[in-house]
Amino acid sequence: MPKHFLRAAALAAIALLLPAQAPPPAAAPSAGEPIVIGRSYLVPSAILHGNRRVNVYLPPHYGAAGRRFPILFLLDGGAEEDFHHITGLAAISAAYGTTDEMIVIGIEGVDRRHDLTAPSTSPEDLKAAPTSGGAAAYRRFLVEELKPWVAAHYGGAGRTALIGESLAGLFVVETALREPGAFDDYIAISPSLWWNRQALSREAEADLAKGGLEGRRLWLAMANESSLYPEMQQGMDRLLAALRAAPPRGLTWSHTPFPGETHATIYHPAAMAAIRALYALPPARPGG
Template identity: 65%
Template sequence: MNESVANPSYAHGRWLGALWVLLALTACGHAPGLPTEAARPIVIGQSQLLPSSILGGARRINVYLPPGYADASRRFPVLYLLDGGEAEDFHHITGLAQVVAFNGKTQELIVVGIEGVDRKHDLTPPSKVPGDRELLPTSGGAEAYRRFLVEELQPWVAAHYRTTGRSSLIGESLAGLFVTETFLRAPTSFDDYIAISPSLWWEGEALSHEAASLLRAQDFRGRRLWLSLGNEGGAMQSAVDRLVGSLTDAALPGLSWHFEPRPDERHDTIYHPAALTALRALFPVSEP
């Protein structure tokens, strides 16, 4: 006897099972009788190795070009992203760069991500504090890394992409320390600096203690600094407060700076919301 006739619940169960199989196949693109498309990669950028005589080896550079780059008559500012590898912050920041430009109120940007090799070495200046050297034993390579960015990477970008000549540097945590140190010690390296929750605790807050004298010694005309800090407390908070105080007291002509406290964010949550706000603030579209 046909079991589906003798047992209606059995027939109902088989019907439901067949329906679920059909739905699953449809979701996977393999439903019987429906056309299929071969999987294709989703491409958001270009990646290549850039040889460096300064660093003694090649570094991987990831480049995001905005949709408007298809117009060969247009040029774009460049955002240099520290920790810019595919497994680091490249996807996050290029996504923000795309989002902020959607509404037409924010400029489109070329994003150049520098993939980290040993960030504890590349992003820190040498420290005289024994505890720092014990914590980060490979630290101290910031000066050479800065030379690589300015002397090798920036000319390579200018030679291969249509840029406006305006350059910005963004980083968080140790990368934020590097951004802040570059701003204070070599301000002409970039036009704009975005430092988010910078690790200014490094070397007993030495950089923040030097900030006042460094601000007096350098030419900051035409530079912009966008600084943000999460709910950090301790040496992070005191060092940033000291830096903000030095910036306020210096009142340097031609320097534009902004401090955005974010007590609602932790060290591990601040990067996205702070970067989003910074990009909107620093790269507005000029009204016609």
Template identity: 45%
Template sequence: MLMLCFRALVLTLVGCVALPAAAQSPIEIGKAYDIASRALGEHRTVNVVLPPSYAKTPERRYPVLYLIDGGIDQDLLHVAGVVQLGAMWGRSAEAIVVGIETKDRRKELVGPTKDPDLLKRFPTAGSSSKFREFLKTEVKPLVERTYRTGERSAVLGESLAGLFVIETYLTDPELFDAYGAIDPSLWWDKEALSRTAIGRVNARHKGRSLFLAIAKEQLEEPSASQRLISAIRNQGLPNCELRRSDLTHATIYQQLTPQAAQYLLPPSKPPALAFGFNLACTNK
């Protein structure tokens, strides 16, 4: 029995009341899958959060948002909550959120580098192609055979995960329908990835949309983001750019995830204007 004791202000014991113990039950937000990955050569956790209506509408199919850095102690709870709230208000579509856990982020999220200083500091860096193969051959097939997925899939990442999203957009655009990169670390390896953008963006990117948000620090040294944006504009590809000098690398993810979800997971009909969900892309 749980005993709650109450004391008078004069510190005189006035009595103890016996209350029944509160009933307990776990709060479940999704399922975690342990994948013995051939691509990575190790076990990896993939978390799946379903929309509230999933069990109630057995004929319905849902878009999927794949989240890089999607471990339970990483960005999963934040992004899954934003997606659910956005759907409640009609700002974005209901979606299945798939969180892909990362472990060694510089090993998994960046491509090869020849920079001796980077290799000295981060000797494991450079295996992003293996992580992409993991998504392509193991994660996506698992999700698509297990859940009622729709035609649209999107991927979202911030910082180094955002860099991985941009690299995937440039190298394997058919992997997802929409790409979201919030303040991607385009500075990595002396801005090497952005220098390849003009030669990589081509007809394969037709219909693949990109959400790109850049914070204060990179706007102060904008060459990398400008190369990427120029390559996309030259091909007339769908994109939404948000250049936010009022936000820093530490604040932009929390602030702009709702806008990213709105662009990556568009609702079937626009939300009411009175709600104020205007997506003011810089390039519009």
């Protein structure tokens, strides 16, 4: 065998024994461009004795002459909570012309078991949520401080809505029943109506009889909660019975069950359904 073949074979054998060389380092990425979907602010609150972080999403045509937009006040609306999720649903629905564009105001949670619950006399509730009972003050913050702040910064708008799920859904229902003038529309998804031995649903008939719901809309949804959270379903059933027994004058309400969803999966499909139901645009005319 020629010597140059022997030499090449030897070199190849040595190469197999050596560790593979690392590839050359990749070029450092450029700075790129940020993807911005909103802005975050600290809103001072005398009622809550401190600042609360509020995240704001503005639709693409915000600022266009003559345009007014619904404002969706989102409980649990922090960047690490539901702000990105709900703004995404609102944006994609409007982008395809299914619904109106809307402003989303996400209120970041601090101690949601405090802020979203009324006082409870249940020992189980107090053990699970020892800081509970701050809903009245939190509601005052939303109505007396945050809504004026939004109006001052973003001008006149269309209908206002309050949306929440679980304990936030409980807060939404309580607001609709006991301070119906706070918002125009209420979206409560799998509300935790088990709270305080289902007191809110037990008192719903009396609350509804007080009136004040003219021109309001209440959109309710419930996952398949019967097996894990039967008290939650019982509370919803009692609330629906009260609405059916004496429909409040001027209130438009609906209930949409989601039997294929759990408490952990209902929020996205139900929120999309609510946005489509309440803020639907008329169908486009053929050829338009």
